[in-house]
Amino acid sequence: MFLIMPVTAVGARRYRNGGDRVFWRGFSGVENLQSVATLSLQVWTEQCVLPDVSACINALDQPLPMVIDYKDLKTAYRNDPAIGSALEWVGQETGFEHFSDQALKATAYDCLARIPGAKDPRQAGILRESLNRNTSNHERYLLTDPGTLRFRPGSKTHFRNLYLAGDWIRNQVDVPTMEGAICSGYTAIEELLKEV
Numbered sequence: 001m002f003l004i005m006p007v008t009a010v011g012a013r014r015y016r017n018g019g020d021r022v023f024w025r026g027f028s029g030v031e032n033l034q035s036v037a038t039l040s041l042q043v044w045t046e047q048c049v050l051p052d053v054s055a056c057i058n059a060l061d062q063p064l065p066m067v068i069d070y071k072d073l074k075t076a077y078r079n080d081p082a083i084g085s086a087l088e089w090v091g092q093e094t095g096f097e098h099f100s101d102q103a104l105k106a107t108a109y110d111c112l113a114r115i116p117g118a119k120d121p122r123q124a125g126i127l128r129e130s131l132n133r134n135t136s137n138h139e140r141y142l143l144t145d146p147g148t149l150r151f152r153p154g155s156k157t158h159f160r161n162l163y164l165a166g167d168w169i170r171n172q173v174d175v176p177t178m179e180g181a182i183c184s185g186y187t188a189i190e191e192l193l194k195e196v
Contacts, residue, residue: 026158029151033168035140037097039063040132041089041108046125049085050118061111063096063104064089084124087112092141093133101131142168142176149174155188160195163188 024030041064049069050057056068070086071077077086089108096104113120134140152170155163164184167176171183 027153030153032151033148034143034145036143037093037133037135038139038141039089039091039093039096039104039134040130041087041105042128042130043085043087043089043121044083044127044129045085045087045121046082046127047084047119049087049112049121049124050115052117057115060089061107062091063093063099064091064108064111066090067108067112083127085121087121093135101133105129105131144176155184156191163192 048071056066058066060067067087067089070088071083074086077083099107109121112118149170152168152174153164154170155165157164165181165188166184167178167181169180169184169187171180171187173180173183
Protein backbone atom coordinates (compact mmCIF):
# COMPACT_ATOMS: atom_id res chain seq x y z
CA MET A 1 0.00 0.00 0.00
CA PHE A 2 1.26 3.45 -0.91
CA LEU A 3 0.11 6.75 0.53
CA ILE A 4 0.37 10.25 -0.91
CA MET A 5 -0.25 12.61 1.95
CA PRO A 6 -1.23 16.22 1.30
CA VAL A 7 0.49 17.98 4.15
CA THR A 8 -0.20 21.27 5.80
CA ALA A 9 2.39 23.91 6.31
CA VAL A 10 4.85 24.26 9.11
CA GLY A 11 3.90 23.66 12.68
CA ALA A 12 2.90 20.12 11.75
CA ARG A 13 5.65 18.69 13.93
CA ARG A 14 4.01 20.21 16.98
CA TYR A 15 0.67 18.63 16.16
CA ARG A 16 1.50 15.34 14.42
CA ASN A 17 3.69 12.67 16.02
CA GLY A 18 5.63 15.37 17.86
CA GLY A 19 7.68 13.01 20.02
CA ASP A 20 8.21 10.27 17.43
CA ARG A 21 11.92 10.49 16.55
CA VAL A 22 11.72 7.67 13.98
CA PHE A 23 9.02 9.51 12.09
CA TRP A 24 10.77 12.91 12.14
CA ARG A 25 14.38 11.81 11.50
CA GLY A 26 13.82 12.03 7.74
CA PHE A 27 12.57 15.60 7.99
CA SER A 28 15.56 17.28 9.57
CA GLY A 29 15.33 21.03 9.57
CA VAL A 30 11.58 21.24 9.01
CA GLU A 31 11.28 22.89 12.42
CA ASN A 32 13.20 25.86 10.95
CA LEU A 33 10.32 26.68 8.60
CA GLN A 34 7.95 29.39 9.72
CA SER A 35 4.53 30.52 8.63
CA VAL A 36 2.22 33.48 9.12
CA ALA A 37 -1.49 33.94 9.54
CA THR A 38 -2.93 35.57 6.45
CA LEU A 39 -5.79 38.01 6.04
CA SER A 40 -8.16 38.51 3.16
CA LEU A 41 -10.95 41.03 2.83
CA GLN A 42 -13.47 40.80 0.01
CA VAL A 43 -15.91 43.63 -0.61
CA TRP A 44 -18.54 44.03 -3.31
CA THR A 45 -19.91 47.53 -3.90
CA GLU A 46 -22.75 49.06 -5.90
CA GLN A 47 -20.55 51.79 -7.40
CA CYS A 48 -17.12 51.53 -8.96
CA VAL A 49 -14.38 52.21 -6.40
CA LEU A 50 -11.30 52.10 -8.64
CA PRO A 51 -12.18 53.61 -12.02
CA ASP A 52 -9.70 52.94 -14.81
CA VAL A 53 -7.63 50.56 -12.67
CA SER A 54 -7.49 46.92 -13.68
CA ALA A 55 -4.23 46.06 -11.98
CA CYS A 56 -3.23 45.04 -8.52
CA ILE A 57 -2.33 47.93 -6.21
CA ASN A 58 0.57 47.14 -3.85
CA ALA A 59 2.43 48.95 -1.07
CA LEU A 60 -0.66 50.08 0.80
CA ASP A 61 -0.56 50.27 4.58
CA GLN A 62 -0.24 47.04 6.55
CA PRO A 63 -1.86 44.71 7.42
CA LEU A 64 -3.68 44.57 4.04
CA PRO A 65 -1.11 46.08 1.65
CA MET A 66 -2.48 44.71 -1.63
CA VAL A 67 -5.87 45.21 -3.27
CA ILE A 68 -7.32 44.27 -6.63
CA ASP A 69 -10.67 45.00 -8.24
CA TYR A 70 -11.93 41.87 -10.00
CA LYS A 71 -14.85 43.68 -11.67
CA ASP A 72 -13.31 43.62 -15.16
CA LEU A 73 -11.22 40.49 -14.62
CA LYS A 74 -13.94 37.93 -13.84
CA THR A 75 -16.83 37.35 -16.22
CA ALA A 76 -19.38 36.89 -13.45
CA TYR A 77 -18.63 40.37 -12.11
CA ARG A 78 -18.06 42.04 -15.49
CA ASN A 79 -21.52 40.95 -16.67
CA ASP A 80 -23.33 41.91 -13.45
CA PRO A 81 -24.54 45.54 -13.58
CA ALA A 82 -25.41 45.44 -9.86
CA ILE A 83 -21.71 45.15 -8.95
CA GLY A 84 -19.61 48.29 -9.32
CA SER A 85 -16.46 46.81 -7.79
CA ALA A 86 -15.41 43.37 -6.54
CA LEU A 87 -12.43 44.15 -4.31
CA GLU A 88 -10.03 41.82 -2.55
CA TRP A 89 -7.31 42.84 -0.12
CA VAL A 90 -4.66 40.40 1.11
CA GLY A 91 -1.92 40.58 3.71
CA GLN A 92 -0.65 39.02 6.90
CA GLU A 93 -1.94 39.45 10.41
CA THR A 94 1.43 39.53 12.18
CA GLY A 95 1.53 42.53 14.48
CA PHE A 96 -2.18 43.21 14.01
CA GLU A 97 -3.66 40.27 15.89
CA HIS A 98 -5.17 42.65 18.44
CA PHE A 99 -7.12 44.60 15.78
CA SER A 100 -10.86 43.95 15.70
CA ASP A 101 -12.49 42.99 12.42
CA GLN A 102 -13.98 46.48 12.20
CA ALA A 103 -10.57 48.09 12.75
CA LEU A 104 -9.00 45.94 10.01
CA LYS A 105 -11.74 46.91 7.56
CA ALA A 106 -11.54 50.59 8.47
CA THR A 107 -7.75 50.57 7.96
CA ALA A 108 -8.15 49.01 4.50
CA TYR A 109 -10.93 51.40 3.48
CA ASP A 110 -9.11 54.50 4.76
CA CYS A 111 -5.95 53.54 2.91
CA LEU A 112 -7.80 52.89 -0.36
CA ALA A 113 -9.66 56.21 -0.09
CA ARG A 114 -6.28 58.05 -0.07
CA ILE A 115 -5.46 56.81 -3.59
CA PRO A 116 -6.11 59.59 -6.12
CA GLY A 117 -9.31 58.85 -8.05
CA ALA A 118 -10.42 56.04 -5.73
CA LYS A 119 -13.69 56.09 -3.86
CA ASP A 120 -14.10 55.06 -0.23
CA PRO A 121 -15.94 51.70 -0.34
CA ARG A 122 -18.16 52.84 2.54
CA GLN A 123 -19.44 55.62 0.26
CA ALA A 124 -19.88 53.28 -2.73
CA GLY A 125 -22.70 51.16 -1.29
CA ILE A 126 -21.24 48.01 0.23
CA LEU A 127 -23.28 45.02 -0.94
CA ARG A 128 -21.33 42.35 0.92
CA GLU A 129 -18.12 41.98 2.95
CA SER A 130 -16.09 38.95 3.94
CA LEU A 131 -13.07 39.19 6.23
CA ASN A 132 -11.02 36.03 6.73
CA ARG A 133 -8.42 35.70 9.46
CA ASN A 134 -6.60 32.53 8.45
CA THR A 135 -5.06 31.55 11.76
CA SER A 136 -5.54 27.77 11.79
CA ASN A 137 -2.39 25.76 11.16
CA HIS A 138 -3.67 24.43 7.82
CA GLU A 139 -4.49 27.96 6.60
CA ARG A 140 -1.17 29.60 7.37
CA TYR A 141 1.24 30.76 4.64
CA LEU A 142 4.82 29.49 4.47
CA LEU A 143 7.45 32.20 4.77
CA THR A 144 10.15 31.73 2.16
CA ASP A 145 12.93 33.56 3.93
CA PRO A 146 16.44 33.37 2.45
CA GLY A 147 18.15 30.09 3.30
CA THR A 148 15.00 28.14 4.19
CA LEU A 149 14.59 26.27 0.92
CA ARG A 150 17.00 23.59 2.14
CA PHE A 151 14.63 22.71 5.00
CA ARG A 152 11.64 21.99 2.78
CA PRO A 153 11.19 18.24 2.31
CA GLY A 154 10.77 16.61 -1.07
CA SER A 155 7.84 14.43 -2.11
CA LYS A 156 9.67 11.16 -1.46
CA THR A 157 10.21 10.41 2.22
CA HIS A 158 12.35 7.99 4.20
CA PHE A 159 9.30 5.73 4.46
CA ARG A 160 9.00 3.34 1.50
CA ASN A 161 5.26 3.98 1.06
CA LEU A 162 4.82 7.63 2.10
CA TYR A 163 4.95 10.54 -0.35
CA LEU A 164 4.17 14.17 0.40
CA ALA A 165 2.35 16.82 -1.60
CA GLY A 166 1.59 20.41 -0.71
CA ASP A 167 2.58 24.00 -1.42
CA TRP A 168 5.46 23.89 1.07
CA ILE A 169 7.06 20.71 -0.33
CA ARG A 170 10.05 21.28 -2.65
CA ASN A 171 8.89 21.39 -6.25
CA GLN A 172 9.67 22.92 -9.65
CA VAL A 173 7.99 26.21 -8.69
CA ASP A 174 9.43 26.38 -5.15
CA VAL A 175 7.02 29.12 -4.17
CA PRO A 176 4.18 28.29 -1.76
CA THR A 177 1.31 28.69 -4.21
CA MET A 178 -1.47 26.59 -5.68
CA GLU A 179 0.82 25.93 -8.64
CA GLY A 180 3.55 24.71 -6.28
CA ALA A 181 1.10 22.36 -4.58
CA ILE A 182 0.04 20.92 -7.94
CA CYS A 183 3.67 20.45 -9.04
CA SER A 184 4.51 18.63 -5.80
CA GLY A 185 1.48 16.38 -6.33
CA TYR A 186 2.71 15.46 -9.80
CA THR A 187 6.18 14.79 -8.40
CA ALA A 188 4.74 12.58 -5.65
CA ILE A 189 2.84 10.54 -8.26
CA GLU A 190 5.94 10.24 -10.47
CA GLU A 191 8.00 9.03 -7.47
CA LEU A 192 5.30 6.55 -6.49
CA LEU A 193 5.05 5.15 -10.04
CA LYS A 194 8.79 4.42 -10.01
CA GLU A 195 8.15 2.08 -7.07
CA VAL A 196 5.16 0.23 -8.54
